[in-house]
Every structure is written in C-alpha cells, then in structure tokens.
Amino acid sequence: MVEKDLERLLDALPLEDGMRISFHHHLRNGDDVLNPVLKAIMDRGYKHLHLKASALFPVHKQVVKALKSGCVTDITTNYVSGPVADHLSKEGLEGSLTMQTHGGRARSIIEGGSPIDIAFIAAPAVDESYNASGVEGKNPCGSLGYAIEDAQHAAVKVLVTDTLTTIEHVQIEGRHIDHVLKVDSIGDTSGIESGTLAISSDPIKLKIAREAMRLLKALDAIQEGVSFQSGAGGVSLAVTAMFNDYLKTHGLKASFYSGGITAGHVEALEEGLVGRLYDVQCFDKRAIASLKQNEAHIPISASDYANPSNASRVIGDLDIVLLGASEVDLDFNVNVTSDSYLNLIGGSGGHSDTAEDSRLTIVVAPLIKARTPLIQDRVQTITTPGAHVDCVVSERGIAVNPARRDLIRSLEKTSLPIMSIEEMQALAHHYTKRPAAVKKGDVIGIVESRSGGRLDTIHKKVV
C-alpha cells in the first residue's frame, strides 16, 4: 500500500535508537526528502542515529539540528559541503564521521560491512509494482546509481516519490521495496545543477584546461577507442569541450565516458564522438533527457561504476581521468576532503576510485588559491593516495609522479613546462611565502579507503 502520510509511514517502520538510516544525493542541492524525513524522526525523539547519506549538500540543514540534538551522532558519507560541513569542521560530532568513496560505499553495503537498517530513497517516479525511475515524474534526477545498493541491501527499503505513474525506464525493481511514501514534492530538479554546468570563464582555469590538453596530446593519450572521465567543475567542463574538439578534428571516436554526466558528454554522444555514456549521476537536465531517450546513455549502479570488489566495474577500463584538488603534497597525495585550514569542503566521491583504476590520472588545480599554495609538505587530509596520481597540472607547470618513469620519458622532448613537485611548491611559495603550520583539533573521523582500510584521520578545526 502506498502511504501518503509521513507520520503513518514512520509508525509502520521498525525505528529504534541507534539505527542506521540512508539517503542518496541524486537531487543534490534540490533534495527535499532528507530534511523532512529526518525532522519527523527527530521530532519523535529518536537518538544516536547513524546517518548514511551518499552525499550531503548545503540544502541539508536539518542534519545540523539533528547533530545538535543528539538525534544523529554518526555520519558516513562520500561528500559533505555547506552548513553540515561547517558544523562538523568546527564542532565535530558525538560519534564519528566516516568519509567513504563512491565505490567503497557500494562495496561496504554489499559486503555487509556498512549495514543499513532503513533506506529512504527519493524516487522521481514509482509505479504500482513499486518499480522506480529516475528519468520520469515531475522532478526527474536521471540516474539513480547511488541508490541501487541501498535498495537491494538495506533491511527496510522505502521509496519516497511525488509521482505515481506507469513507468518505462525501471532503475530500481519493485521486488526489493517494502514501502512507498507519496509526497507533494521530492525536491527541485533545477537544484541538481547548482555549482556545475558552466564552462569556466576564469582565465586561470582555462589556462589549466589548455595545459591539461597539451599534456594529453604530448602523451599521445587520445587514441581511437579511448575512455575518459571528468567531473562537472569549470576546468573539467573546459577540458571535456577541448577533448571533444580534438576527437572531432582528428576523426577519432572514444569508447565511453563515465561518472557524472553533463551536457558536454551528451553532445559528444549525439555527435558520434563517443560510443557510450556510463552514467552513475546526472549533473544537468540535458543529461537527464538524454538518459531517458538515448540507448547508448546507460545508467549504472555505484557498484557497477566503482566497487573495487566488482571485477566488471566500468572504471576498471578507464584510460584517462581528470580530477580536482584542494591540496597536493610532495608525495602526490591529494586532498579534496578539506581545505588547508581543516574546513570540510567535500570528499572523495569517485576521486579515489577513479584515480586508482584509471591508466592515467591527471589532477588539475590552480597553483595558488586565495594566497594559499596548492602544494603542501603534507596534505591536511589524504583523500587519494599519491601512488594513484600521475600528473599535477597547474597554470604554471606540470609535475609528473616520479613513479611514472614511462610518462617522464614520453615528455622529455616536449616544450611543456615539466617540473618536479618540489619545484612547483617553490614556485607557489615565491608568491605566497611558506604558509604557517595549521594546528589540528581533535580527531572527528576517518577517511576510509575504497577497500575499507583507514586512509587518514579527519581533525576538527581549532577555532
């Protein structure tokens, strides 16, 4: 039976103190499922819940209230930004924060290491058999990739939808589902696009994008059948556009693009520049529309995307990945979890997964951000181990990991500004001076590697 009242649904659920509840983030900053559900649970007085959201965005302000009230004491997530991140950075939490990777989250749910008691799954369209689609309904979000493991492995699975209809594109099968809650709105599709979409007009970022393309050309990395992944940040979108232009002018076709999908990826598919899009997350409306219409645009689960225990994971065949960084250290370790002052600003998402699996991992970032140098002696938080990072591209030079002797040899006769990571650091210090050490506060959590080990600890900021 479809429940239309949240309170009556909660009455029917086996809620207890200390339970582990999950949410997915496909509606990103447009999500309106986590906040009302968590508020209703909090209002009932439950304590010590473990929140397992695949990501937390600025919209998720209710989490701060739940942390302050003791309703939520532990958080496991792959990415956190906005007020929740600010609160955790300054105040910490009663229990612990675990930052996973997208692939690691899927692995741990499937293998039982990170059990979920109740999964609340925002579903843009649900039919009478409880099948769910992400591309239909009045607030489509596209791929439901990060919700698939929750839907299959949580003890209790609840779909939350604003559209009951017949559906054509089943992404979650009704046989897994225990309850459906019909609400007026699950959120706002346009919120998916916040912080993404636009190719940067910042001249520094465009310079970095051009340098990244020059590097790819110098390495002769763009060949027929190449596979490629880039994010939705300004530099990534610019490189994707340049990558597409290169394919077009050289008569090449890529085999697949993977990960979070944007209009730039869709345009490449429609122009015949790439064979398939493996979509674990849609970043804009164009991607959602394409996922609905184009058979070569394929939704995949987080496990099929990046689970290290899944031998057929898509990124196992990835040739090139382009990733960002807030900090890089002299061992090429990358931090995208916090900034240099211990403010939480994100998390791995697929960063660590793709860096490890891809044959060529290129990190792109400005050498200086707000007078803070990119290259540190030691990053504040290791998100991705340096062993999986091949090149760092900034506006003033390119550093190649000494472990990649093959790349260094290939670049010996180029005119590219190749330098050591130490030289790159010195170049930044020429402008910023060496930054003073930042005092770390108490440990509030850990960064978990995709295979489940402890990669680093996360410290509270000293205010």
Added chain:
Amino acid sequence: MARSYLFIPANVPRMLQNADVFEADALIFDLEDAVSSHEKDEARALLARFLDEHRPEGVELYVRVNSDDDLEKDLRTIAPYDVNIVLPKARSAAIGNLTTLFKRLKRRFRVLALIETPKAFFELDVIAEDKMVDGLILGAVDLLNETGGTFSEDGDALLFPRNKLHYAARAADIRSIDTPWPRVKEGLEHDIKRTAALGFDGKCAIHPNQVPSINEAMSPSPDALYKALRIIKKYESEQTTRFSLDGEMVDKPVIEKARKLLDKAKRYGMEVGEDG
C-alpha cells in the same frame, strides 16, 4: 616580435601576480585608464613592488603611462626597471617632449605610440619615424568617440585608421599593433581575422581569455608553414630564384615571404614539421 599585447591593470594584485601565465607575448601594465586618479600613487607603488619581486621573464614588458601631470611620476617609478612605455594620446609634440623628460631622468625608454585622436593620423609619418618609437598602436575606442564612428563587427569605421596606421608603421619599419576588441568573446574571432588579414604584426587584448585566439590568428598556420618549408628546401637544392612548386610559380618575393614566415614561426616556438 609580439603577437599579443595584454593590458594588466597595475592596481589589481591578482592580475599582476598572474600576468605571465596568460601566454601573452607582451604585457602592458596600465597606470592610465584602468586606474582612477585617486589610486595612481598606490598603483605605482604596487607596480614597483611587483617588478622588484616578481618581474615576469620571457615576455616583453611595457607600462602605459599617463599623458598628463602624472607622466613624470610614472616614468620616475619605472625608471629602475627593464620596461618600456606605451604613450597614450600620442602626438608628435608629446613624443618630442619625452626627449627632454628622458634627459632629466637619465633614462631612455622605447615607446609604443598609442594613436587614438584624429589629429594624430595627420602626423603619423612624423610619429612613426621618431627614433624612440618602436611601434604604433591603434586605440579605437577613444578615436571613435571623437569621430562618431561605431566599433562594430563589420569594422567599417576603422578601415581607414587601421590601414593608415599599418602603412605608416610599415613605411617606418616599426610594429603595427591593432586595437583591442572591446568585448571579451562575442565577435572576437571575426575581429582578429580582420586584424591578421590587414597584415598587422600584433593585437592588443583587454582580457586574458582573448590572448589564445590572438596568438593563434597572428601565427602562421601549419599549412602555410609546411608550404614555406618546401619552398625554401627547393630553393636551396635548386639554387635558383625562379621555379615551380605544385603548379605555382615561385620567384624571389615568394621565397623571401616564405623565409620571413619560417623566422616568425621560430620566434613563436612553433614546430615546423616535415609532414605538415
């Protein structure tokens, strides 16, 4: 010889710090229009500190000085540094006055004359022939404010000044540098193509994102370079200044043009491949 001349406001630290990463062949640090009158002292101090601590290498450096009472202060500030100047609202008399000023400062600067008044066009020959002047820059916005013309994509209002300035520079064997396009992106490619087609040596940029397009348009194309390379190779092997290549007659002026093109490519660090 520079293809792109990027204006950098001398009062914006972030722009100064990144000035050399935008791939411009020349930088023009602006103490004139980009800086309001009450900020001039601060901008001079900032520019001096920047040149002391972070002087960019491998790029031509100019300072657009003020043409009024601030001129001497500007020149005194930059006198210790290896930079040259862009003189705004250049007229023959103003350039003549520089000689006196340079003597007093005991420092001679090379000058790019910014031609942005109608009267200057009727003394271009004199300006271009001055020994201090290395090049002429067209300043279209101020010029059109006086002539009433429109700075449009068709470029009609600038056809005469562009040609006149370019011919005067050519006749004096100095640089011809075209006006910046006033919008960052829209219409830029079209305008740059016109600049290149008229034969200008370089073009100014008012935004870093204009620089890559200018550099590309003002550089020889790979096809043209390949053809030039084959002309020179055939000339060297046959030791004659008149021969046929791909059905086209080649003579001395064509050989000279091919040589100049290859020299230009070498200056810009372009690779000239045997396979085109």
